[in-house]
Amino acid sequence: MKKIGILGSTGSIGTQTLEVVRQNGDIQIRGLAAGSNIELLEKQVREFTPEMVSVMDEAKAKDLAVRIQDTRTRVAGGMDGMLELASLEDMELLVTAVVGMIGIRPTIEAIRAGKDIALANKETLVTAGHLIMPLAHKSGVSILPVDSEHSAIFQCLHRETPHTFRRLLLTASGGPFRGYSRKKLEKVTLEDTLKHPNWVMGQKITVDSATLVNKGLEVMEACWLFQADLEQVEVVVQPQSVIHSMVEFEDGAVMAQLGTPDMKLPIQYALYYPERRFLSGERLDFSALGTLSFEAPDLDTFQGLAMAMEAARTGGSMPTVFNAANEQAVRKFLHREIGFLDIYDCIRSAMNRHQVVVEPSLETILEIETDTNQWLESRW
């Protein structure tokens, strides 16, 4: 039995990972971690009997300990709990599905302890890829992509020498506001933003998909995962979300991975790689589909992608500022404190004031996050 842990087990990716585990029946859950949703964690503990659970909110961790005192599962709290869970003995792989750069430290801890990583938490790679990828290499640890686009590229590269690719064609749905002008974006509401046309996901990534920040984070994620230069990654809007991404090789051949939009596929692929297993669910019906369409992204209107490319080009600590400002802005947008387009202004102003640090250490990354948050808090 493969033994795994999940950071963010109560979220969209976390619950779908547990669904894959449930359907296959041959994976043992060693540890589960979440932010504060102890009602769901309790159910997960009773069903999957992990050795340990961790809750970021320390008071909730205490509550959970009382609720599950009849079980053998140990409860820990805070960042220390997540770090302990990340390096649990007798665990082979950690699914990193927390949202945001809070995932950096436990991911590094898990790699140091020799655990393979099934990576959904893209913010970690965007901000600390220069620390994580060499560390993974040194520790002999695999970073297996869960993000659907990166899983698609990974599947296309299977059995190819990675270095023979010419371009990575990262597909984007375009989000709920595809085709909108800037004027039209001025009036969009939180409710409009949370209606993604093709995918049901956590709130933060749903907002990121609407601003195209998500695609920008994914461009940076792809550069780290596949050792690609920024110029080798091209974003293609594919509104039906049927083509999950493509790879163009030296000889002009293009390989694509297609499927219905179901995150269980990339999750299962990462959990069992290199084995491909049966997965129940809807299959593509090409006759019913009729056409697949493609567009270039509108970088002038959806500045999230344009600013991400700028941050990636600048490098060093700029992707951290881009990401930290976005996380803070999205929190404010979700609390109805700012409007949709203010998200772009927050990121722009944070990037403008930042003095780039080349090769930032983990401490510097976390300091820059705090500094960016405090500065945005004082301005908005």
Ligand code: NDP
């Ligand atoms: P959700 O918001 O649905 O879930 C987030 C999870 O993280 C929850 O378990 C939550 O716990 C936990 N969490 C939140 N804050 C903290 C914290 N401070 N400390 C510890 N745990 C915390 O997010 P998603 O599942 O949508 O996304 C997770 C990651 O996967 C993101 O990085 C996203 O970009 C990426 N991803 C998601 C996809 C999707 O389809 N959803 C697709 C591709 C990538 P609690 O419930 O207790 O708050």
Ligand code: MG
């Ligand atoms: Mg994606």
